[in-house]
Amino acid sequence: MKRLLLALLATSAVTVLPHIPARADAPIIFGISAEPYAPFSYKSPAGVWEGFEPDLARALCEQMKAQCKISEIAWDGIIPALLAHKIDVIFTSMSITAEREKTVAFTIPYYDTPxxxxxxxxxxxxxxxxxxxxxxxxxxxxxxxxxxxxxxxxxxxxxxxxxxxxxxxxxxxxxxxxxxxxxxxxxxxxxxxxxxxxxxxxxxxxxxxGNGVGAGVRPDDTALKAKLSAAIQAVRDNGTYAKIDRKYFSIDVWPPPADFK
Amino acid sequence: MNFSWFLPNLGLLLQGLECTILLIAVSGTLGIVLAIGVALGRMSRSRVVSSTFGLYTSVIRGTPLLVQIYILYYGLGSAFAALPWLRWGPLWPYLRNGFWYVALTLVLSNAAYWGELIRSGMRAIPPGELEAASAFGMGRILTLRRIWLPRTLRNLLPALAGETVMLMKATALASTVAVTDLLGAADIVRAQTFHVYEPLLLVAIVYLLLTYGIESVYGRVERGKVLRPGR
Incomplete structure (x- = not known):
């Protein structure tokens, strides 16, 4: 009961109090849908997230020289989780659509598939x-x-x-x-x-x-959005992206999708 | 609170409500008929018959409803699909539909739970009433039909009202096998519009209204002349 009360207090605090910005050295939390979506994201028998998106997320963090964490969230609750600051980035095959852009800000697309x-x-x-x-x-x-x-x-x-x-x-x-x-x-x-x-x-x-798949961030998180977009373009330009792509797919999924040259 | 999703999705939600009401009606009606059979079977003088029905009751009451739905839907459903004459036969539109698997599971479940309830109700009827019926020259079937069952069901009305409400709440499991019941419809709305809480609040209220409806129907029957032994 006490725990329930605490939980209630905690949720009401989140809605009432203004959000306290995360410390600069706090890790960026990448939210991945808890439902496996191979080969984009799936859990290895050892319990580690693998697949195109976890690999790309790690590459992006290296590019941004940032601390990152992957957190799994049920797909149907992933936007609320983002807005509630449980995660900082939705990185789980979310297509950029006008309807979603009402709630979420997207980076440049990082992949697109037919x-x-x-x-x-x-x-x-x-x-x-x-x-x-x-x-x-x-x-x-x-x-x-x-x-x-x-x-x-x-x-x-x-x-x-x-x-x-x-x-x-x-x-x-x-x-x-x-x-x-x-x-x-x-x-x-x-x-x-x-x-x-x-x-x-x-x-x-x-x-x-929609216009491909992008990383979703909170609309007021403009700095993170710019940083992520730059990192996506950078890993594409330096060839890291192609390496990850070839590991999982037979086509180049960089938007617009095309066969490998 | 934002209810802008409500009107565009009203059709879907009404469809879901219809599905939920159909599930309650189908599995409630068939369930009570089977439950009377189970109660009579449990009270049979034949050891084999009574222990068979006893086993049935134990198995159904001893396993989670969700497990039963999965076993029927994934197990039986896939077995059916492996038979070409069924897979491409005229009955397939029904056999493929999760609705009937959920309805069947609920009927079997009701038969077990309500069967025990009815058995206890039948045991509670004073033997003198049945003896009186017999003294009037009524046979066993006639006594059952005229005296024993009507008296039992009438006594059980409040308990049956509660059981029907439980049944209504159990129908929400239908959404787990891709049946668009009330909760399933709300889940679709939630997933497509990203309004996560409001649709749930709405269906909670609708379920409450359904409960109210079920209870008032039973209340009417209790006050009315139905199931009242002859006068």
Whole structure:
């Protein structure tokens, strides 16, 4: 009970008191979605965050000569966590969209990937000609894909899942007719044994897909935003970015995505 | 507090509410029918029958509802998908839908919990009433239908009201298997609009209103003439 009271006091203090700025030597906390999203971020058996984003985050910290910490936060609570100062940077495949920019300030994009539709070969979908009509589509909750479906297929049944793994599972067991997901996630699925017998089509770019993925910071944290943007450009220019990219992907995901030259 | 998300998502939330109400109605109705069967089975004179139903009750009451939903949805659901004649058959639109798995789990769960409740209620009916029925020449089925069950259910109304409210709260687990019930709809709104608290507050209030609705329906039945033995 006492703990509950303390927690209540603590939360009310956060809302009432003005925020005390962090000390200059306090580590920058990078928030990564607790749900694994391989190969962008996943936990190794040893409990260490690995993948494209944790690697890039470490490279950025080295570039900024800053102390950093990676902290895992559930995807659906990551923006509130940022605003509540539990983390300082959202660094977990968050696409830059107009809706999110109302709450969060973004750095320059650090990667961009195509949006794919994956469906069983037997469905014979023609995505280009409104072929998703009447189909049950699965997507991860809180993603740009939901908005796209709402606009172009408002009458479709859309099933939302907490993780990409659950979408894959229900696609495999036939509970959904197709899934909409990130191109890299679709590639990863196609390489698994369960992913055989499915076809993947890339959707043409749409403004709803946003302008790539950026690091999200609090809107009043302009110094951090500038520092991060500069560091992203610097690691791109000095080749560190390409090294990390090649470790995980077969394409260059620097926006706009392209094949390796 | 910001409720700007409310109107654009009203359709989705109403859909979720409809799903929750359907879940309560389907699993409540089928659940009470099965529960009467379980109660009678538990009281059977045959050792085999009574211990079979006893085992059923123990298993269902001894495992978390969420585990049961997962076992049915992921276990049974994937087993079905492996059978081509089902996977591509006419029943698939139903078999693929998480709604029916949740409804089935809730029916099985209600049958176990309510079955025990009804059994205790039936035991509490004074034997003299049943003997009187028999003295009037009523057979066992007729006694059950005219005297024993109506008397039992009527006595149990307050307890059943509570159980129905528990059922309503259990339906919120449907959102864990991608069923858009009331909570599932709120979760979608929360994830898409980044308003994390307000949608939860709203559904909490709606759940409270549903509770109020359930209790007033039971109150009406209690005051009314339904289930009142003949006069």
């Amino acid at each position: 949006v794919d539709v994956t469906a069983p070969k037997a469905e014979g979908l023609d995505v280009a000609k409104g072929g998703l009509k009447g189909k049950v589509i699965g997507v991860q909750i809180g993603t740009i894909f939901v908005n796209w479906l709402k606009k172009y297929y408002p009458t479709n049944t859309v099933k939302t899942y907490d993780t990409q793994e659950e979408v894959n599972a229900d696609l495999t067991s036939g509970r959904i007719d197709a899934m909409l997901c990130d191109g890299i996630a679709a590639d990863a699925f196609a390489k698994t044994p369960a992913g055989q017998g499915f076809v993947t089509t890339t959707l043409p770019h749409d403004p709803l897909f």
